[in-house]
Amino acid sequence: MFAQERRDVILQVLHQDGTVLVKDLSERFAVTEDCIRKDLAFLENQGFLKRTYGGAMELRSNPHKFHVSDRKSEDIEGKQMIAKKAFAHLSRGDTVYLDISTSNLELMKEIVRNSLEVKVVTNMVDLIPLAASGGIQLFFTGGELNRTGDGFWGSGAIRFIERFRFDKGFFGAVGMDVDTGGAFTYDLEDGSVKSAAIRSCRRAFLVAEQEKFHKDGNYEFARLTQFEAVILDREPDREIGEKAQKAGVLLE
Incomplete structure (x- = not known):
């Protein structure tokens, strides 16, 4: 899988779950955790997500906005x-x-x-x-x-x-x-x-x-x-x- 394809899938998972973990993505794509961190850094620079400890979260409005x-x-x-x-x-x-x-x-x-x-x-x-x-x-x-x-x-x-x-x-x-x-x-x-x-x-x-x-x-x-x-x-x-x-x- 090419890097861009992998990043597209990462964004799909992020949109569905709200958060992703480096460890889980590494196992899913059979690549190193360092490779996933580079993907997340790239996507953060593009404004698609915010990196957190051990993973990333979707850039969106307050997820606790609901009652x-x-x-x-x-x-x-x-x-x-x-x-x-x-x-x-x-x-x-x-x-x-x-x-x-x-x-x-x-x-x-x-x-x-x-x-x-x-x-x-x-x-x-x-x-x-x-x-x-x-x-x-x-x-x-x-x-x-x-x-x-x-x-x-x-x-x-x-x-x-x-x-x-x-x-x-x-x-x-x-x-x-x-x-x-x-x-x-x-x-x-x-x-x-x-x-x-x-x-x-x-x-x-x-x-x-x-x-x-x-x-x-x-x-x-x-x-x-x-x-x-x-x-x-x-x-x-x-x-x-x-x-x-x-x-x-x-x-x-």
Whole structure:
């Protein structure tokens, strides 16, 4: 297969899946990983994609533009695994912050299922119906409704959050980078709320699928070292695990 043919196929896969990994493409085309990296560099220079750690992502509008309800059915098993790991960090009587995250939706279900008596503060709309069950006290930040209608941000939400001192907080991200050490989102407003809540936490955790290490965002809202642990759905790639360990980032 000629280089241009290979690059055309790469773009087709990218359009279908949103992301590609160097390792997977190398195996698919039976060429070296260095060859694939050169292909991705060429396509990036042409404006077709953005290279990320270990692969590339499609250049497109914010993939999280849809309401949480449009994403919560994706990879349910992975999110449930994250939720179970996160739940293990909770104790009766905790005051907990839950960020806008489909993994936190599963964590809230886990809290309700186990009838754990905690206080939950959140800016996530989809958590409200779940809080009616069990011994959960729910505090909603209020503020400005975000663009997707699934939560609140703005100065009102931040002022409300800053009144609390959370025992634990759980935060989502659209991307993570073990090389730069950043956790990313797409919106400054969303990132500002996340950052404020992290500052108000005694213990903060990042909850995300392992694949988020291969995705990127526009705004860094935290350093990975600010989190007690990054809670994943499955074991990360060995190279990522080694880099995280070297950087002092605990992966669960």
